[in-house]
Amino acid sequence: MNFSDLSALAVRYRFLLLLLLGAVLYVAFLGQRDLWYPDEPDIAEVARAMFVSGDWIHPRRMGEIWVDYPPMIYWVGAVSSHLFGEMSAFSLRLPNALAAIATVLMVAWFTGRWFDARIGLWAGFALVTFLQFAYEANSYRPDVYFTLTITAGLLLYAEGAGDRPRLYLRAAAFACFGLAMLAKGPLGLLLPGLVLVLWLGAQRKWLRIIELGPLALIGIAVYVPWFAATAEGMGWQNMLYEFYAQNFERFLTSEHRGHAQPWYYYLRNFWLDFTPWSWLFPAAVWWLVRSGRYRDPKIQLALWWFGAFFVFLTIAATKRQLYLLPAYPAVALLLAPWLASVGQATTNDMDTESPGERPVHIYSIALAVIYAAIGIAVFVFVAKLQSVIPKMDLDELELEVARTIPVPLIILGVVLVATGLWVGHAWRQRRARAAIVRIGVAHVALYVVIIAIVMPTLEPTKTYKPQSRWISETIGDDQPFGMVDPNGIARRGGFSYYTGAMVPLLEGPAEVDRFFAEYPDTIVLIREDRVAGIFAGRETEWNARVVREIRVGRHLYWVVRGPADDLRLQQIGN
Numbered sequence: 001m002n003f004s005d006l007s008a009l010a011v012r013y014r015f016l017l018l019l020l021l022g023a024v025l026y027v028a029f030l031g032q033r034d035l036w037y038p039d040e041p042d043i044a045e046v047a048r049a050m051f052v053s054g055d056w057i058h059p060r061r062m063g064e065i066w067v068d069y070p071p072m073i074y075w076v077g078a079v080s081s082h083l084f085g086e087m088s089a090f091s092l093r094l095p096n097a098l099a100a101i102a103t104v105l106m107v108a109w110f111t112g113r114w115f116d117a118r119i120g121l122w123a124g125f126a127l128v129t130f131l132q133f134a135y136e137a138n139s140y141r142p143d144v145y146f147t148l149t150i151t152a153g154l155l156l157y158a159e160g161a162g163d164r165p166r167l168y169l170r171a172a173a174f175a176c177f178g179l180a181m182l183a184k185g186p187l188g189l190l191l192p193g194l195v196l197v198l199w200l201g202a203q204r205k206w207l208r209i210i211e212l213g214p215l216a217l218i219g220i221a222v223y224v225p226w227f228a229a230t231a232e233g234m235g236w237q238n239m240l241y242e243f244y245a246q247n248f249e250r251f252l253t254s255e256h257r258g259h260a261q262p263w264y265y266y267l268r269n270f271w272l273d274f275t276p277w278s279w280l281f282p283a284a285v286w287w288l289v290r291s292g293r294y295r296d297p298k299i300q301l302a303l304w305w306f307g308a309f310f311v312f313l314t315i316a317a318t319k320r321q322l323y324l325l326p327a328y329p330a331v332a333l334l335l336a337p338w339l340a341s342v343g344q345a346t347t348n349d350m351d352t353e354s355p356g357e358r359p360v361h362i363y364s365i366a367l368a369v370i371y372a373a374i375g376i377a378v379f380v381f382v383a384k385l386q387s388v389i390p391k392m393d394l395d396e397l398e399l400e401v402a403r404t405i406p407v408p409l410i411i412l413g414v415v416l417v418a419t420g421l422w423v424g425h426a427w428r429q430r431r432a433r434a435a436i437v438r439i440g441v442a443h444v445a446l447y448v449v450i451i452a453i454v455m456p457t458l459e460p461t462k463t464y465k466p467q468s469r470w471i472s473e474t475i476g477d478d479q480p481f482g483m484v485d486p487n488g489i490a491r492r493g494g495f496s497y498y499t500g501a502m503v504p505l506l507e508g509p510a511e512v513d514r515f516f517a518e519y520p521d522t523i524v525l526i527r528e529d530r531v532a533g534i535f536a537g538r539e540t541e542w543n544a545r546v547v548r549e550i551r552v553g554r555h556l557y558w559v560v561r562g563p564a565d566d567l568r569l570q571q572i573g574n
Contacts, residue, residue: 042493100137178222343433372420378413468498
């Protein structure tokens with residue numbers, strides 16, 4: 001069977017192929033590691049409270065209503081965990097992975113419908129293999145649901161505003177934007193609304209722009225019932241403040257919420273996050289412009305879609321890589337016609353000019369050399385690792401990783417070198433089409449090795465599970481324990497999720513004393529750099545209460561027992 005036959009089979013069974021790729025990349029290894037920071041344990045803690053309490057309206061953290069995110073991420077995690085009979089990293093992440101697969105299939109279907117099946121396959125394949133998209137599909141955060149609902153809304157609207165206008169599709173689109181608001185707030189309506197205004201305005205469809213106002217009420221109607229019910233529970237003033245702080249304050253300033261980044265943050269990260277296709281994206285866009293394909297309304301939608309998100313998020317004071325995730329389908333859609341046409345002997349009906357192969361040849365040899373060099377560097381690093389470890393300032397958890405990581409790194413190095421040779425061989429034969437296919441397939445293999453083998457090796461420095469198990473065995477059920485840590489609000493979620501306990505933050509010796517007076521049978525975790533301040537003037541007393549040290553990642557805590565243990569020890573002594 002030759003390459004053309006394989007290509008025809010891939011196009012014919014494109015949805016099955018993309019489904020299998022999604023299952024391998026996004027589902028197969030979800031349970032290989034515990035929940036990691038940033039975000040995952042904090043979100044899981046709220047989902048656990050919902051799972052246990054059965055209160056599906058009011059997300060709660062440490063007993064208080066918590067609306068850092070709207071409820072969708074908690075709903076899907078709790079529902080999935082109920083279906084599995086328990087809450088785990090797999091049950092929480094699975095809906096996220098399925099949402100990512102659904103996004104890929106949807107992009108492939110609509111792109112194939114608008115252009116042709118081959119372009120639809122490449123749109124789905126590009127999206128499924130974007131580095132950051134694959135990583136988020138293996139995580140437990142709300143951005144994949146945000147991406148799915150925004151993508152569904154924009155694609156449905158474009159279908160409903162095309163040659164056969166259908167109001168019900170446009171209404172369904174805004175219902176999807178309402179779900180996007182339940183995934184991550186009002187930007188789920190505002191940002192796609194901005195995209196549609198720009199897209200329709202460029203086509204001078206002024207009546208369609210006016211129509212967006214009434215349609216927006218559909219999205220608001222989807223979102224408002226939960227908002228109002230939660231506001232009744234936590235108070236309207238508090239809810240409105242959180243609504244402002246989580247959305248508009250994040251846009252205007254990063255002082256309160258963090259994540260401050262320079263204006264060029266997304267421009268800098270684009271090349272890595274959209275690997276392996278980012279370096280071909282400029283050539284694809286230039287070809288769309290040069291060949292006149294940019295005049296196609298669907299291509300224009302993708303251009304406005306990516307451009308509006310990129311510019312808006314660049315202007316925002318708060319920036320994170322995953323914030324750009326809803327724009328990934330647009331990039332896939334823009335890449336697909338070019339990827340499908342490079343190296344093809346014949347072109348489809350919409351083609352007037354075939355793309356040149358030079359960008360692929362340059363990129364493939366550069367990628368081949370870089371990956372082969374990185375693979376060799378990995379081998380050298382592994383060979384020298386054992387001799388270097390004694391000279392490195394590693395704690396016990398990092399030492400555990402250093403002892404177990406050589407084999408995963410060797411496997412990664414082999415795949416990197418093989419990728420370089422495989423892609424380089426296509427370059428040597430000047431087979432642009434084969435080079436593109438090999439780049440995509442090789443990255444599937446790379447992602448599998450990283451997700452299934454390399455990342456789990458880092459578990460000792462990431463997990464809160466074994467430390468939390470010891471805490472649970474020490475304090476028992478239904479017992480809180482305290483933390484003295486200036487940044488504890490960013491870490492106590494991990495302890496709370498795995499112990500099921502309340503974890504109040506304590507600031508000084510007086511608060512620690514009051515906590516022990518109320519809960520004499522428990523413990524307090526004191527971060528190492530805060531020990532001197534807590535123990536000051538009472539060193540002998542407090543040192544006698546130190547039970548052990550607990551390390552989580554780079555953070556070391558001293559564990560101090562409560563005064564009830566003093567009484568028990570006295571009774572045992574008597």
